[in-house]
Amino acid sequence: MSSPAFKVRLGLFVAGGFILLILAIFLIGRQKNLFNPVFKLTTTFYNVSGLQVGNNVRFSGINIGTVENIKIINDSTIQVGIIVKEDVQQFIKTDCVAAIGSEGIIGDRILIIMQGSSNAPSVIDGQKLLSSEPVEMDAIVASLQISAINAEVVTKQLAEIMTDVNHGKGTVGRLIQDSTIAENISDIIINFKDMSTGAEEKLAIILNSLNTNIDSIMASLNLTAANTEMTSGQMSAIMTEINEGDGTLGLLVRDTAMSGDLSQTFENLKESSKSLNENLEALKSSFLLRGYFKRQEKKKRKAEKKLLELNQEIPADSINEDKK
Numbered sequence: 001m002s003s004p005a006f007k008v009r010l011g012l013f014v015a016g017g018f019i020l021l022i023l024a025i026f027l028i029g030r031q032k033n034l035f036n037p038v039f040k041l042t043t044t045f046y047n048v049s050g051l052q053v054g055n056n057v058r059f060s061g062i063n064i065g066t067v068e069n070i071k072i073i074n075d076s077t078i079q080v081g082i083i084v085k086e087d088v089q090q091f092i093k094t095d096c097v098a099a100i101g102s103e104g105i106i107g108d109r110i111l112i113i114m115q116g117s118s119n120a121p122s123v124i125d126g127q128k129l130l131s132s133e134p135v136e137m138d139a140i141v142a143s144l145q146i147s148a149i150n151a152e153v154v155t156k157q158l159a160e161i162m163t164d165v166n167h168g169k170g171t172v173g174r175l176i177q178d179s180t181i182a183e184n185i186s187d188i189i190i191n192f193k194d195m196s197t198g199a200e201e202k203l204a205i206i207l208n209s210l211n212t213n214i215d216s217i218m219a220s221l222n223l224t225a226a227n228t229e230m231t232s233g234q235m236s237a238i239m240t241e242i243n244e245g246d247g248t249l250g251l252l253v254r255d256t257a258m259s260g261d262l263s264q265t266f267e268n269l270k271e272s273s274k275s276l277n278e279n280l281e282a283l284k285s286s287f288l289l290r291g292y293f294k295r296q297e298k299k300k301r302k303a304e305k306k307l308l309e310l311n312q313e314i315p316a317d318s319i320n321e322d323k324k
Contacts, residue, residue: 037086038065039125043098043111045078049134051100051109057082058101059113064088067111082111093120094127100134 048070057065065084073079084092093116101112113129123129 038083039086039089040068040081040083041092041123041127041129042079042081043129043131044073045080045100045131046076046133048078048080049100049109051080051111055108055110056103057084057111057113059084059088059092060115064113080111090122092123093117094123095120096123096129097132098129099132 051067051070053067053070055067056063057067065082067080068083069081071079071081080098092113095116097114097116099112099114101110102108103110114132
């Protein structure tokens with residue numbers, strides 16, 4: 001028969017175990033959201049990159065749920081089901097994107113829900129979210145290995161180049177090691193400095209000359225403008241007088257009577273010239289002046305004949321000279 005002390009120890013042991021069991025159930029239930037109202041969401045990935053059931057789901061850096069299940073749909077699609085606390089449902093929008101991250105550099109995988117736009121509607125129970133494929137650490141390591149190999153090649157080539165430069169090979173090596181080239185460069189810089197000093201003086205002289213010429217040109221332009229203004233004023237006054245009928249030009253332009261007199265005068269001159277021609281023809285037929293006009297006509301024909309003979313002799317002489 002057991003002693004009372006043994007019964008006390010057995011009772012304490014059972015009570016302690018029962019308390020630990022309750023605490024374990026409470027902690028596990030809290031982690032799995034067994035005691036909170038939740039809703040479900042799904043998303044799909046090509047590669048879950050080590051994500052496991054029970055891993056946390058984060059939104060804006062806060063744990064809001066857990067991964068409930070992971071199913072292989074086909075050879076290129078894996079479905080991930082998650083449960084999320086119902087009190088954050090209003091903040092998760094239909095255009096949110098699910099991605100796979102990690103807790104720290106080498107920590108456990110987690111599923112991260114990135115924020116969507118504020119004007120998008122909230123998700124409903126069982127809705128599927130868009131996803132972003134995770135970056136594999138193996139791919140990062142492979143890329144770093146390739147970069148390291150390339151860096152090794154580059155550093156080796158740089159070392160060879162620096163060795164050639166230190167030995168004075170190539171243009172850069174000669175520039176660094178050959179003192180003659182350095183002296184030549186120094187002389188060139190000094191010559192450029194002297195040239196720039198002379199150029200500054202010449203430029204100052206040219207600018208002074210230009211300023212003087214510009215002043216004289218501006219004075220000439222001012223004088224021309226004044227003369228033009230005076231001339232335009234005089235022309236305006238003259239045109240005003242002409243339009244008002246003053247002066248000879250004004251009478252010619254505005255006086256219709258004078259224009260009629262001028263027309264009559266031109267008609268009279270025309271008739272007078274016609275009568276003069278008739279009188280000249282009559283004088284040619286007169287026996288007193290007939291001999292004079294005949295002599296003039298004979299002289300004219302004689303001069304034309306001599307000019308024609310002279311024009312015929314000139315080509316013949318030029319032909320004989322060409323034959324010689």
